[in-house]
Amino acid sequence: MTQSFAPGADPATPPPAATSSGMHGFLRGLSGKLVIIVPYLWLLVFFLVPFLIVAKISLSETATAMPPYQPTFDGLTGFLSKLSSFSFDNYLWLTEDALYFKAYVSSVVIAAISTVLTLLVGYPMAYGMARAPTTIRPTLVMLVILPFWTSFLIRVYAWIGILKPEGLLNQFLLWTGVIDTPLVILNTHTAIFIGIVYSYLPFMVLPLYAALEKMDHSLVEAAQDLGCTPTGAFWKVTFPLSRPGVIAGCMLVFIPAVGEFVIPDLLGGSQTLMIGRTLWNEFFSNRDWPVASAVAVILLLLLVIPIMIFQQAQAKTQEQGR
């Protein structure tokens, strides 16, 4: 028999600690699952269940009562018999009154324009940050996050003071002589765009910065070395490689901007038609909970689609291995 130096080769020696590793492995698996279970439980209780309640209300009929709706579905007992009494009237109503369609379209358009504007402002910022000396980058990131330390509501209110006819901006422009009558900015779409771009800029800048910062600068140099102008190198190398950041940033701005309520309410004036305001009016002014719920369900579906696109894009970039 040849001599063996491998201790594991001896068949008489059992694999070390086989019994205890089973118990240990089980506990580790459990704690691993627990880490996932807790947030999912949270989402189930505080997101899925309320959503099902909203979905249920949206299938009910309006009633002048407290709560102001007529239940059509009580528990599982009458499930089959009640199924026929589900009312889709609220959803039909949304299609009958052009107001809702206009509000949805207007919200998506305003959110889309705002997203593009935020991208145009945010990309150069993120690029500048990523190209800055490594020592000052943390400071620059900090400055981007800094506005979050003040209440969102206060910051939006502050814009009224800047944008109103006798506000700081108009005073400044009148003083410099650029204009001689005050500009009407407050209570227009322009004010909403300014508000959204201002509020959501960090959500655009941070993913863009993350994508641009990890990019190897020698790629840009290689492109130039191979005959690209600096502009050409940007469009052929830098921008395509920052695409995951562009997609993430745009989704993070577009999705909340569609349902945005505070900014259009404070800066957009009464004539602004956005779905968040419509929802508010249905709920609190009309006290029509079923229609309001239907509006919310449709809004949610409207937002789920972009999220799905986003996740698909992310899966694709992960597949690319970058």
Added chain:
Amino acid sequence: MAVKSLNSIRRNFSPWTDPAAKPYIQFENVTKQFGDFTAVNNLSLTIYEREFYALLGASGCGKSTLLRMLAGFDEPTSGRILLDGQDLRGVPPHKRPVNMMFQSYALFPHMTVEKNIAFGLKQEGMASADIAKRVAEMLKLVKLEQFAKRKPHQLSGGQRQRVALARSVAKRPKVLLLDEPLGALDKKLREETQFELMDLQQDLGLTFVVVTHDQEEAMTMADRIAILDKGEVMQVATPQEIYEAPGSRFVANFVGSMNLFEGEVTRRDETSADIQIGPDLLIRTVNPGNSERKAGVNYAVRPEKIRVSSKKPEETGVNSAQGEIFDIAYLGDVTNYNVKLDDGRIVKATVINSNRLAEDPLTWGDRAWISFKPDAGIVLTR
């Protein structure tokens, strides 16, 4: 130089010895400063067409900065760089007839191998049929035909290196700059690739400027090597000259290993010199160098030129000394001995194991003689 005919043994190519030859790349008194740091200090170099030129030095010696200035990513603070007689100042990277192979390869991760190689050709505005032809040619050259549709992350390190090489030569640049081209490869692959690079350079007739910290790599591939230290050129010479006739103690120590004996010249004529090293060792050399200095000169002799033996050499008056074996490193092909001379000096000697069993086995603590021939070393005054 007193050293007899140390021409390149690799190929018959030595335009630098021909006064009529026109230099192709010239660095004229180039200085590059980054803030307070001087990366390149008043440096001048000439590189000839079709030369394989290596810039060798430790990290931070300014070799990469030289390459980046040639590519156009950095501009010299002062001095000028000429390419084929044309001053390169102000010419942006994309307008220079120079391509670079980056140390990190800098392959575009969002493009296939094919698209990476075609990138430079597309910028040139070459017709797509011609691009396809050239790309196929390049893929064949680096033997990656079946990997054309792969993305860089699906390739091994060696394959990526070849893609980077193919991409940088696809445009047929006048000069190819290579920044540590083999640095990321393992030893075996590196040795293979060295010869491939040399063949490629010969076949395409390009001028190669390669930056490396690996002296073996520089010695294998280059026609001439420039040894750099702290932004200055220490010596420019063929690999053989660098090794056998280093111009200074720095170069002697930097390339390979070296025994340096400091002593005093006691006799000197046209063809020989005597140097007294301590009381016990008198060196008689046939390479007296060009020094008139008496004291503080160094005699440099490579370990493999020193014989170690337990037997007393025939002539003991000069070029020999006695000591004891202090350390032995057996490397298979050679054995390195450290011999401690009776005056305390440690001498490194390398013995080639040309026989499987040593006829004169030496072991730790044995008394031994070291000896060398009169032309074994050279005199260094710097």
